[in-house]
Amino acid sequence: MTARLGVGMVGHAFMGLAHSHAWQTAPRFFDLPLHPDLAVVAGRDAQRTAAAAQRLGWRSSTTDWRELLGRDDVDLVDICTPGDTHAEIAIAALEAGKHVLCEKPLANSVAEAEAMVAAAQAHPELVAMVGYSYRRVPAIALARRLVAEGRIGTVRHARGLYLQDWLSDPATPLSWRLDKQKAGSGSLGDIGAHVIDLVQFITGETLTGVSAQLATFVAERPVAAEFGGLSGVGDAGGATGPVTVDDAAVFTSRLSGGGLALFEATRFALGRRNAIRVEINGTDGSIAFDFEDMNVLHVYDAHDPAGLQGFRRVYVTEPEHPYTGSWWPTGHGLGYEHAFTHQVVDLVEAVAAGTPPTPTFADGLQVQRVLDAVERSAADDARWTPVEG
Known part of the structure; x- marks a missing residue:
């Protein structure tokens, strides 16, 4: 029988749901060397956590994440909580001898992220991964593979946009994602971090400096009845509270290879529910991706003969493509949840x-340093700000 990998998860909301689905699905479609055993899920409310455990397939539940660290049936701790808790849980888990998967962004500050990296380096026998699932x-x-193979030549331009609209209504109530103490930042860290990571991942380069602007369009929002419980729903009798994070971020940057990069992240782009757009232009070609058509990669080859040049629409469902050979027959597309399965x-x-x-x-940590440079640049009237480290 395949050896087991005991998993304990902290948090059972949106990301907890996605991770639970992935832990259950991965061994059904992929030949894994270890079989995930969903041992325990931790949450703040006993009744809700127990209900989540039953619904999502976990064997037990607890209201104390520290309990996971002492359990012999937990080999890996999966952190799906707000950013202000990441460092404490991850460091404690590593010190307890547990592997760690931590949702992005890694932390709420560079200092916290550095402490997490130090803890991981102190335990090289353990695996410590950050969950940038869109990779x-x-x-x-496939885009990463093509760039690494030199198909588009030297990178000259990169664009990363993440556009959502779920906060465009001023009546949308406060939640932990709008509280800087819990979230670290707003659209910048919540969704901008993803496109920062994607551009660095696809190009194989890092961002070296930024010039940035941040904006908060709605400064006050209704206080949800259970805002202290981070439910993000309800009515507190007309009371309002401050939004302490950015609603939108834009910045220019430079890649370590000398190319230029442009980024935009907003939760106010009406009509864009979850649009992630990445385009990389090189000396020999270009690639373009839009998550609203997530099974397609557009590829331009500058060496095609005259009269036949143009973007080629590649439907990424062939067995030769990354991950797809374990799923459905050619032409049967994948969805949002599959990236989490591949992460597992x-x-x-x-x-x-x-x-x-x-x-x-x-x-x-590298992404965290970019986020920090963006905030410092925006606070200094978009002054060019090197990415430290």
Whole structure:
């Protein structure tokens, strides 16, 4: 029988749901070297956590995440909580001898992220991965492969946009995502971090400096009846509270290879529910991706003969493409949830092999340093600000 990998998860809301689905699905479609065992889920409310455990397939539940650290049936701690808790839980888990998967962004500050990296480096026998799941969309993984193979030549331009609209209504109530103490930042860290990571992942380069602007369009919002419980729903009798994070972020940057990069992240782009757009232009071609058509990668080859040049629409569902050979027949597309399943596959294989996963905590720290540089630049009238480290 395949050896088990005991998993304890902290948090059972949106990301907890996605991760639970992935832990259950991965061994059904992929031949994993270890079988995930959903041992325990932790949450703040006993009744809701117990209900989540039953609904999502966990064997037990607890209201104290520290309980996971002492359990012999937990080998890996999966952190799906707001950013202000990431460092404490991850460091404690590593010190307790547990592998760690931590949702993005890695932390709420560079200092916290550095402490997490130090803890991971102090325990090289353990796997510590940050959950930038969009890397595992097959079309994105194919884009990375094409760039690494030199198909588009030297990178000259990169564009990363993440556009949502769920906060465009001023009546939308406060939630933890609008509280800087809990979330670290707004659209910048919540969704901008994803496109920062994607551009760095696809190009194989890092951002070296930024010039940025941040904006908060709605400064006060209704206080939800259970805002203290972070439910984000309800009515507190007309009371309002301050929004302490950014609603939108835009910045220019430079890649380590000399190319230029442009980024935009907003939760106020009406009509854009979850639009992630990445385009990379090189000396020999270009690639373009839009998550609203997530099974497609557009590829331009500058060496095509005259009269036949143009973007080629590649439907990324062939067995030769990353991850897709374990799923459906050619032409049957994948969805949002599959990236989390692929994340589990790569994580379990890394644990079994004793090899570093990607992205590592160090990769998460690099993104955190970019986020920090963006905030510092925006506070200094968009002054060009180097990415430290």
